[in-house]
Amino acid sequence: MSVLKFFTRRTSAPAARERLQLLLAHERAVFGRTDLVAQLKDEILAVIAKHIAIDPEKVRIKTDTRDTLATLEVDIEIRTPNGGLKLAG
């Protein structure tokens, strides 16, 4: 080992830490997805239900992940007095 190398010795633990943080951020997004969707669905429905009556059967939720882009699609049918107005968001 040269003198220079001795003084600039790089430790390996910081690399382990960085690699793990990057990897787990990604894996949590993938594996944790179903739970996140369930939670979002419950919370979104709760907010809407505060104002209008909704039929839980008429709710569709879809997520998609492509590379760095994740989408959440919520489709809720809302019954109105004058027929079925449909709200999508």
Place this chain on the structure above:
Amino acid sequence: MAEVLVVTSGKGGVGKTTSTAALGAALAQTGQSVVVIDFDVGLRNLDLVMGAERRVVYDLINVVQGDANLNQALIKDKRVESLSLLPASQTRDKDALTAEGVERVINELKGRFDWIICDSPAGIERGAYFAMRHADLAVIVTNPEVSSVRDSDRIIGLLDSKTEKAERGETMEKLLLLTRYDPVRAERGDMLKVDDILEILSIPLLGIIPESPEVLKASNLGSPVTLANPLSAPARAYLDAARRLRGETIEMTVPSEKKRLFGNLFGRRAA
């Protein structure tokens, strides 16, 4: 009311069985009644680590399937009276476990013990799922090593979604048990530090078990390390962890071996 604890990790070989035996014995040493259950059907080892391998007659599968009752299958430890073992089957495979059967056994054990400690198999399949299913709290055994930390993170996700507690909308208490830790190598920067792992996994710490030859010596003898050598560094770490499980506040340290020059020279015995 009995506390159901699962010892899990995802990755194999990190010390689940060793830790189940040591924590089980340590809790029993404080006077609690404890049963340790081996869920590794087909690859049982808790019996061997606890030195009860020649006393197994009936096992978890026999009880789950109603071929034996708990009194027949439970093996009482010869060293600590309040410690019992429910071994796994060595000849059957994990498909012999049923959800209803496991639930019935756990419920029956709840009436008899203060602690029910479920030793999970490695992986994220059926056996691991049954081991965590009824838990009130989880001890996640992790080595300071990237693959172990990654698998622990995955297991934490499953504990938060696939357990009865999670399905009831409650939060599973998850505690980190860091094993095979070497403070010198961590300080040198060549091993993940305790704080790195805590930050990555963001769960509270139950204990730090130092890397030590005493752990292998204890398993050679078929004895939990807290019984084989209660004054050794890993035993003290496990005994502290057990007291934390009972709600005591104990300062977090990494115990080290006390150097006894003459003791080591003259008192050495091959394990």
